[in-house]
Amino acid sequence: MSLWQKIMQKADVKQYLQEDIKFQKSLRAKDLMALGIGAVIGTGIFILPGTVAATVSGPGVILSFLIAAIVCATAAMCYAEFASALPVAGSAYSYGNIVFGQLIGWIIGWALILEYMLAVATVSVGFSAYFSAFLQGFGIKLPQAISGPLNLQQHTYINLVAVIVVLLISAMLSRGMQTSMKINDWMVIIKIAIIAIFIAVGIFYVKPKNWSPFLPFGTSGVLTGASTVFFAYLGFDAVSSSAPEVKNPQRNLPIGIIGTLIIATILYMAVATVLTGMIPYTKLNVADPVAFALQFFHLNTVAGIISLGAMAGMFTMMVTMIYSSSRLVYAIGRDGLLPQFLGHINQKHLPNNSLIVVTIIIAIMGGFINLNQLAELVNIGTLIAFAFVSLGVLPLRQRHDIQNDGFKVPLYPVLPIISLLLCLYLMTQLKQITWIASAIWFLIGIVIYLTYSIRHSNLNHSNNN
Template identity: 65%
Template sequence: MLKKESLDNYIDADSRLIKSMSAWDLVALGIGAVIGTGIFILPGTVAATKSGPAIILSFVVAAIVCGLAAMCYAEFSSALPIAGSAYSYGNVVYGQFIGWILGWALVLEYMLSVAAVSTGWAAYFNSLISGFGIHMPTALSGAFDPAHGTYINLVAVLIVLFVAWLLSNGMKTSTRVQNIMVAVKIVIILIFVLVGLFYVKPANWHPFFPYKGGVLAGASAVFFAFLGFDVVAASAAEVKNPKRNMPIGIIGTLIVASILYIAVSVVLTGLVSYKRLNVADPVAFALQQVGQNWGAALVSIGALAGMFTMMLAMIYSSSRLVYSIGRDGLLPKWLGNVNKKSGNPTASLTTVTVLIAIMAGLVPLEQLTNLVNIGTLIAFTFVSFGVIPLRRRKDINHTDGFRVPWYPVLPIISGLACMLLLFRLPLETWVASLIWFAFGMLIYFSYGIRHSKLVNK
């Protein structure tokens, strides 16, 4: 359980994957995962209920806290250019058992994220086609719930299968599509910002601090908007010049996402009073209030593009995660196979797709999405503190790669900040996660520890 994996073994195993991704591809992958429908909703609802116009500062604070974890990930991905993100990092610096815990937490984060986002994509898509008089049959429009006449969410299943098909054609094709969709999403956000600037009334920013403690309350609410940049770390084995490009991809993602969130917050709270923004679609609502009724269509297209790129990034990273665990023998070894023609871990991609499609089509996910946050924060905590044992490893030389400044103070602050947010999550989230980790322990002790390549050497 405490045995540590060798970096050379991982690099040798991952050499079967094709190195095709540039720094821009990584930033696009990261923005694809981080910027979804939240950018059209969170700045409005959090401003109305928690922070007022000071939502602008809330995003700044959240970006700084997330930036600490991002720097820790950047150092790891530069020093350990291997697939599997926090799972593989855990195996190298903490030992196999902690690695498994982190991998199991991330399996939950990635798969639940995609299943939840696919149902949101289906809802937006059904709403869009209903404007043309096309309606999905009730039986095919929701999770399995015969009492309400729904049996499967067909659109959610189909979009998951389409994204997986794109990924199965290799990273060159899927990154091209990803980059186009990310560009569409950013253009739509910039159109809102540039058009909205002409209608901003500075009086709407007064009072700037209507709620006591509103900046920190807002920051804790919007912190989760930045989660997703860690998917960039999962791609390290398929990146050209990872020591240079991985830190650019991770930190660049966070910088671009922060600028976009802050810009939307500035314009949105300037268009209409924050008190009126507690609605389902604040961006579209604000544009309608200033006579720009094309806002709803713009937001729908932006939301569909945003959710599509999130699904692509998360299915990609979850398939690489499951490949990594299979590569090590902790799950069946065929999951660690790589297709020689495409350089794709086809077995893990297929397995992940089937599981996500079942969840997306049949399982009501409303109560489970908080588990995404707990899985992510556990990984962030271990990666942050893990910079300290990483620096002590004499067999890993990364003096020429990215290093977290003000070591060891920043990694410790980052880990403590993540722990603070962990303990702010509701009790039912902890109970559900303990059930998930108990199931993970059962798999590890009944199968993983006996089939592990590391143990059997």
């Protein structure tokens, strides 16, 4: 078999389904929406509506969120079709393996590893900052030595809170999804309740004159704002990684993916509407615009509650992303492209080997490395996966061996192509440094693939037998 034939081999659908049947099916549609909302609604809901309104969109940021949601919906529907047709672990990685071949699957998987792990590590640092500020409200100040990444000049050695929160979430996930989902569901409820409190309180301080002019930067400002807030919706794709653990995946996965997007859009637009109605948009270019608006009206208690909402938002986001990254690494290990011990499932039907490895890597990144320059890499990893999934719907529909009695993308093939083009456009908007850093990441991935993965792939072994 030639090198080209090896790297373009396509995974066997039946074998994937047979392997992943070992998972315990316990997740329902509401659990999937809790996972999705947990990932999508984080600190961004308390920051982006204000900063984007002040800098590029004005009160028209409300429309920016709607447009960004419509763009995301095109990719979400492509994910929903794949999740319905192929309820297997690994999300876009496995989809790529099946419809494009092993090399493309590996590239998507490598992009998603970057997205999930870097996202959690970055958010763990944000959680640490909020938690430290919360403690300071009670007169407790953490020692500087354990409050930041390794930097001998500034006398910081480890961000201990970031490490501990990652370890706690992983310990929770290692006990099983039923326990984890109960905790995650409550955290999501708390988060939504806190957002609702802001809307319910803030609406009494809205002055309609603050919405005029509605489009101070014109329609181009609304579109620029849409490309900025687009990234606020990222995370709904993580729902598809739960496929093998979902009851009735053909029905529940599309509900979970699309339902997440609808609820997130309503919440984002509601917060943006109230916030820009409370305070003139020109004053909202601050680090914490929601808290600023509440403090402006001397609602300091509610502002303090918002900080709890931010921590709840970051916690649930980390739950979803650690969960998803462990299932992704399990799927790649299952296929032999990473060491096969990562593809093992224990007696409780959990891939805890992959969870342990993922936890160690994330904890090291969050605890010891300054991630400020790397955060935008999350965006490029996501958009690469979105682009391939959108394009992948075309060959998926041509596969007669894959039955799909569930959700299908409407307006086929126009809508998947539109989704692909939108993803490519957004990728062109990323900074040059992001492209350089991602090129280095993918170069490392290709080296690993050519030196290890291609020789240990289960596809090679099965075809040689």
